Amino acid sequence: EAGVTQSPTHLIKTRGQQATLRCSPISGHTSVYWYQQALGLGLQFLLWYDEGEERNRGNFPPRFSGRQFPNYSSELNVNALELEDSALYLCASSLQLNYEQYFGPGTRLTVT
Amino acid sequence: QKEVEQNSGPLSVPEGAIASLNCTYSDRGSQSFFWYRQYSGKSPELIMSIYSNGDKEDGRFTAQLNKASQYVSLLIRDSQPSDSATYLCAVKGTGTASKLTFGTGTRLQVTL
Numbered sequence: 001e002a003g004v005t006q007s008p009t010h011l012i013k014t015r016g017q018q019a020t021l022r023c024s025p026i027s028g029h030t031s032v033y034w035y036q037q038a039l040g041l042g043l044q045f046l047l048w049y050d051e052g053e054e055r056n057r058g059n060f061p062p063r064f065s066g067r068q069f070p071n072y073s074s075e076l077n078v079n080a081l082e083l084e085d086s087a088l089y090l091c092a093s094s095l096q097l098n099y100e101q102y103f104g105p106g107t108r109l110t111v112t
Numbered sequence: 113q114k115e116v117e118q119n120s121g122p123l124s125v126p127e128g129a130i131a132s133l134n135c136t137y138s139d140r141g142s143q144s145f146f147w148y149r150q151y152s153g154k155s156p157e158l159i160m161s162i163y164s165n166g167d168k169e170d171g172r173f174t175a176q177l178n179k180a181s182q183y184v185s186l187l188i189r190d191s192q193p194s195d196s197a198t199y200l201c202a203v204k205g206t207g208t209a210s211k212l213t214f215g216t217g218t219r220l221q222v223t224l
Contacts, residue, residue: 033212042216043156043200048209055209090155099144099204101212103155 002027004104006091012110013081021076021107025093031055032074033094033101034066038087046089049074050096081111115139116203118215126223131188133218135201138182144204145177145184150217151197160186191222 005024013019025032034046045058049068063079072093078085088108092101117136125131133147144163148156162168162175162184174187184203188195198217204210 035214043214045211045213048211056211058211088155099212100146100158100161101202102158103148106155 004091004093004102006089006104006107008107009105010108010110012112014112015081015083017081019078019081019085019109021078021089021091021109022073023075023091023093023104024073025091026102028095029093029102030072030096031094032068032072033092034074034076035090035092036060036087037090037106038084043090047076078109083111085109086111114215115205115213116201116215118199118201118218120216121219122221123218124221124223125191127191127193129191131191131195131220131222133186133188133199133201133220134183135185135203135215136183137201137203137213139203139205140179140182141206142179142203143206145175146202146204146212147173147175147184147186148200148202148214149195149197150200156200188220191220193222193224196220196222 007022031050035043048056066076068074088106090106092103094101147160150156160175162177168175172189176185198219200217201215202212
């Protein structure tokens with residue numbers, strides 16, 4: 001069974017630009033979660049989508065947004081990039097109402 | 113008080129010994145608890161989930177939960193050098209739509 005996939009692996013952007021990160025969940029999983037892991041910091045919850053709806057949102061500014069598509073894949077958009085947005089962005093998926101989350105390999109975003 | 117607290121370590125144990133990792137949480141209504149292992153530069157990997165008070169064993173791993181004292185622990189028996197990693201405790205808050213909150217992790221070093 002294929003795991004969670006994310007693309008791209010690495011992304012380099014300049015300050016002020018927009019970044020789009022993509023995630024495909026494990027087959028059969030309807031919930032997708034996004035996390036930010038900055039160097040030396042813990043996993044910070046960003047967004048949770050289930051069945052195309054946003055279920056919960058972490059304490060991040062509105063320039064962090066996303067969506068979930070009918071095939072349950074998801075994308076995370078970060079507008080007006082700032083230097084401190086440089087981090088590993090992790091996507092996880094789970095069965096609906098099953099809270100065991102399985103992570104993808106992550107996208108390393110570098111903002112210069 | 114942090115929502116989920118872990119000792120950052122490093123916790124150093126000799127090969128073959130038992131490693132004991134601890135985690136405390138603040139939300140008394142939490143019902144779901146997870147342990148993840150994260151190797152340096154990699155994404156977190158789910159190793160244990162526990163929902164009821166008591167012990168849950170899976171191979172060399174035992175998760176222990178005490179809801180009255182609001183702590184959850186992970187024991188690793190016969191520790192191996194390959195167990196050297198950061199172990200993340202995650203707690204799901206009260207309510208169906210509540211998020212998973214991660215501790216900052218305990219770094220485990222298994223020495224030869």
